[in-house]
Amino acid sequence: MPFFSRIYRFFAPRRRLLYGLTLTLLLGGAIALTSVHLTEDIGAMLPDDGSQAATDFHLLQQAPFVSRIVIQLQGEAGSDLSAAADQLAAQLTPPLFSRVLSGPGSQAGQALLPVLEGAQPALFTSADAASLAKLDAAAVRQRLESGYARLLTPEGLAFKDLLRSDPLDLRQFGLAKLRQVSLVPNARLRDGHFASADGSSLLLVAETPIPLTDSRGGAALLRHFATAAATLPAGVTATLVSGHRYTLANADAIKRDLAVVLSLSSLAVLAIYLVFLRSWQGLFVFLVPAAILLVASGAVALLYAEVFAVTLGFGGVLLGIADEYAMHVYFACRQSPRDRGEILGEVAGPVIFGACATLASFAVMLVSVLPGQRQLAIYAMIGIAAALLLSLVVLPHLVRPAPTVAGEAPASVPLGYGGRWPRRWVIGVWAAILMVSAVFAVDLRFNGELRAMSLVPDELRRDEARLSQVWGDIRGKAMIVCEGADLDSALAANERLYATLVAQLPATEVVSLAPLLPAAATQAANQQRWVAFWQGEAGRTTLAQLAGEGRRLGFAPAAFAPFRERLLAPAVVTPETLHQGGLGAVLDALLVPTPKGIRLLTLVPDTAAVRALFSGAGAPTDGHLVSQARFGEIVGAAIKKDFSRYLVLTMVVVLVLVIAVFRDMKKILLTLVPVVTGLLVMFGVMGLCGIPFNLFNIVATVLIIGLCVDYGIFMVCKVSGESDGTADRSVLVSGLTTLAGFGVLILARHPAMHSIGVTVMLGIGAAIPAALLVIPALYRGEEP
Amino acid sequence: MMKRCPWLVPLLLLLPFTAGAAESAAVDAVLARLEREAAKVTTLSSDFVQEKHLAMFAEVMTSKGRFAYARPDRLRWELLEPVATGFVLKGKEGRRWNDRSGRSEAFDLQREPMLKVIAEQLLAWTRADFPKLRQEYRISVVTEAPVVLRLQPLAEGGPIGHLLIAFAADASHVTRVEIHDRDGDFTRLTFVNTVVNPELPAATF
Structure with missing residues (x-):
């Protein structure tokens, strides 16, 4: 007797025990979840494979104008900008603003x-x-x-x-x-303030303890600024530019998108349930994803000291797909008045195979170099396993057969699906679609840029451009980091680096302390x-x-x-000397004490020429280049390599699984029909419409492979008579709920969410008819 | 004596204050008169002789120049001998020149902290703007006829020890300014050929 049939029969007379155990599991998940320590650490999305990406990211935070807040004051002719700057600076107070600098002062x-x-x-x-x-x-x-x-x-x-x-x-x-230490090349001193060349703008630089990735703190910071800026005299406007605005713009967009998407998807899912399930017992299917959310979240809370917010956020959405196992069991149990144990013996196979395929898809994410992805994999695998258990062990006890009219057979499948369509037409149209898709898939472009994944509002883009236009490229400079165990060794390295740089670049483009603060030996030689x-x-x-x-x-x-x-007087220049000369702000920006010693920063334009100088065998060894552009390239390349690797691995693992399950070439090929169709149509349409394939498309593709293989397995089991006849209905309904849940993301404004929506809409949208129509048509064609 | 006249103690203690108050009242009266007379001045032109008594020079450096003012904030200050250099100011903007270097350039007072201080001082003296001057100096009256004021900077550590400013008998304008440095050097500006409320050509500023 099949395993799950025995389980069913064991619990049939002990349902209270089963429900008690289930509720205990859910309660345990809920209790564990209360102890969860959530973190918004960007480290979740930074490779931890020993590459430079994570180090570079932390170093980038020290770039003078990346971590700091830049405020530009603009005034109409005749307005007293200096007074306005002092007034604004006085209002930007702790705890949100720790320091505001409007210039070196008139003295x-x-x-x-x-x-x-x-x-x-x-x-x-x-x-x-x-x-x-x-x-x-x-x-x-x-x-x-x-x-x-x-x-x-x-x-x-x-x-x-x-x-x-x-x-x-x-x-x-x-x-x-x-x-050489001018951090703002286009700035002039006016009344002790940093002024633009034409005198129409002043620059303020502020520091804050709010991390760039903290959206809530960032919102409070921007509100504080807006309140202060509102009190400025008429004719004077203030614009703030900092990483917080990017974080907040993205967080706001995601919130707005979720409100729209969740409303629409909830309505759509409800409509699907009303049309196809038509029973209050359908509620149990609906509850399975909610229950496993609790179990999986509680489990990661127990397993990890810190849970990435992205794991709970994205993982929660991913587990929305877990209703397909419950759906399959539900339809099988509703359609037949036969013994539940017997029915379970038939459906357990395809459900377990499907779940194994999905588990395998997520399991390959364990090899990811991104800690957030690995945690997400664990989360999703626990969730899938829980969904499998709830669907096969608990659900059959809750779902009763649909009532039948005396003398009639149980309600049959409402659509004939594959069986009702002319076989040649189905295969012909399918083949044509595949061919056209294959032609356009060649045009698909890959965009590995991280920037493509975040939302930059036009207003922020304009503010950045205006800032650059007035003050030069102060926020986009690359940084070269020199480190030493003590100040003098760091200064010596910094000096060698400076000599190398000015031999290759115009000295005016290099911002360095080296000419003003040489190492002790150089100072002694200069004195001599x-x-x-x-x-x-x-x-x-x-x-x-x-x-x-x-x-x-x-x-x-x-x-x-x-x-x-x-x-003949002896002279020694130290950081204190420069502080006395009013250069404290420059020193704070370019000289950073660290637990290991001293770090000195040199700023250079973030150009291809500079990046080329630091690549290859002849790269300077005294400093490490940290460039925003290069960082994006490094992380983008790492993620692309990572995702591409587990895209291939997923396909291999799924193929091996399908081969192991069916051991029949025909069935194996038929099982792969939805996957191949979904992927090819997705690539083709994206190529045709010029939509680049980005990093989030890859994540969603892994999901599609897992789902589509499930559809293939269910349908092949059905057409070959290895399972009950309700598989096509469960494929249709779970496919539609996936489209409703994920496909509506296509309406999202946020690029990442929109990308997932596009992928799912195209991939699943093509895979469902392929599973329902093409597999039966091809299978029939192979019958004698 | 104190034992016999104990009431003298508080009286003696009060004495400096009453003397100070009397002196302050006298200064206020003089300054008020100067302000009244200055209020009648809308334009002014004058020649001046500048003598610099500096230890770094073997002899006194003498130079000659011209000064013009128009209410509320226009100034022209120029040296004619031995070098031709100077500046004109209209509000916060101006132009300066130096014939030796051949340079003539516009400037913005907000970007010239040193020139801003000088212009503010020249305007304050010319307008008899004592509320402003009192923010920076302690003012005392050396003589009342003609009026000579002594201005002692309130801030310590600056290069100026004190200023002496002498006014015309009718108190309508300044006739002499002496700037005494802390190191003993001093500069004397003697204003001659002063004309109060002349019609000044537009090109003056």
Whole structure:
């Protein structure tokens, strides 16, 4: 006697025990679920195979304008933007905003120049020495005359000390190095604020403790900003750009989509149940997916310390397909007044084979490099196993045969399906569709970009473009990371990297601390060079010229004593020195202490040329390139490889399973008809319509393979007489509920959800008629 | 004596305050008079001689120039000898030039913090804007006829030790400004040929 028949007979006199056990299982799932620790960690979708993707992602968060919030203030002519910026900055307060910077402050220049002067010996490069050696008598005279004239102006009062300590205007060397740390290339200083070249915009940079992936925190952050921005004077507008806006736009789109999709799909599923099940007992079929949701969620809560939100979200949707086993058992039990145990003996085979095929589809996801996918696989497999048990063990006790009129046979299959259509027509149309699909499938394009999977509202795209236009590409720069166990080793590596970069790229495109903060050995060498210059012939000549020209212009002999004193003064530049000079914001952005030491960041344009420089054998070894474009490529490639691998594996495993089940070439080929039809039509239509095949299409394709094989197994068992005659009805109804549940995702605005909808609508939409019409037609054709 | 006249103690303690109050009232009266007279000035033009007594120069640096003002916020300050340089200001925008370098450029005060401070000071003195000046200086009266004011910066650590500003007998305009640096250097500006409320050509600013 078949196993499930024995199980049925065992529980038939002990139904209370069975229901008790079932309720205990569900209650256990519910209790376990209360302890679940959900995380929105993006790590769920980052490869953890030791590749650079996860490391790069965390490093990208440290890029100065990626993790921070950028606010642009724009004002009409005549508006006081500086006051508006100060007002806004004062209102962006903790806990949502931890720090707001609108510029270095109006006193920044006064602190900076003395620091640059004091640091000059330690920063005196050989290029500086060569340039200084060219200073002739005429140049010395010109600089002194210029200083003399400036002394006469009202500014002279503040300029006097500067002229005494730097009569030759040597601070230009320091100012040139300062340009190398300009994080916002197009910014000018105005009233101590970062201003655009035309003065119509100001830039504020804010920090927040809210993670970029936290949609709820992001919403609170944006509300706080909107409230503060609403109080700005008339004619002044503020625009915020940060990763939070992307997260929120996607979360909002998904919420809106779910509201539409769930309403429509619930109505559609209800209509399907009303049309095809026509009994309150159909409610039990409806309850199976809900029950296994509880079991699977509780199980992962017990198995994992942290459950990815994406697992519960996407997994919950996936388990919506689990009603097909219950549907199959339901129809078999409703259609026949025979003994349940006997009926179970017939339907258990196809149901178990189908479930095994689906389990195998999900099992191959266990080899994924994405931790979220592996967790999803476990979740789905537990859910499928639970669905199988509930359908074969519990459901038969709950579903009673449909009432029959005396003398009539039980209600037969309402549609003749395959048997009622002209065989040649069915096969002809099917073959034509396959051929046309195959022709257009060649045009299918693959889009592995992660960006294609997220929604970017037009308004946000415009804001980003405007920001780039005014300030340059501040958010899209690539970053090169140098690390050292201590500050000096990091600085040394950073210096070597800088030398390599400026040999390949225009220096103006490289933002680096290296020229302003060299390693100790370099500073010592610079200092020696400085002293050697002034003690050498060129230096002595310059000093003589200074004295002579000074006398000529009426300067007192001791006028430049502070300059002469600093020629021999020792100088050391440290991060503290630069902090004193008002460069704290730059240091905070480019020098990051880590538990392992010091990390220094260099910013470069995220161009193909830069990426090429860091690929191949000759790539610089002192720094690691972290580029948003390259990160997208790495993760996209990893996911593509991963998904492609388990797409192939799924097909292989499913094929092996089908071969093992039927061991008959005809039946094996017939079982594969819905899969092949579904996939080919899907590829063909997507190729014809120019819809690229993306990462989410691959995920959905795995699902389609699992489902379509189930349809094939059910139908082949039916046409070969190995199971009851209700298989086509359960295939039709479960197929329709899948279309209702997933297919309506085609209406979603979010690209990922829309992609799943397209795949399911096309794949399942083609597989259902293939299973119901083509398999019987082909099978009949093979009968003698 | 204190034992005999204990009531003297609080009186003596109050003495500095009453003296301070009296002095403050006198200063207020002088400043109020200056403000009244300045309010009558809509335009002003003057030549000036600037003497810089700086330790870094062997001799006094003397230069000559011209100054013009139009209410509310227009200024022209230019040196004619020994170098031709200067600036004009209209509100927050202006233009500056230097004949030696041949450069002439427009500027925005918001992007020139140093020039902004200077322009604000020049305008405050010319307009006798004492509420503003009192935010930055402690003002005392050196003499009342003609009025000479001493301005001591409230903030410590800046380059300026104190300012002396002398006004014309009728208090309508400034005749002399002395800026004394903390290090002993000082600059003296003597305004001559001053004309109050002249008709100034549009090209002046």
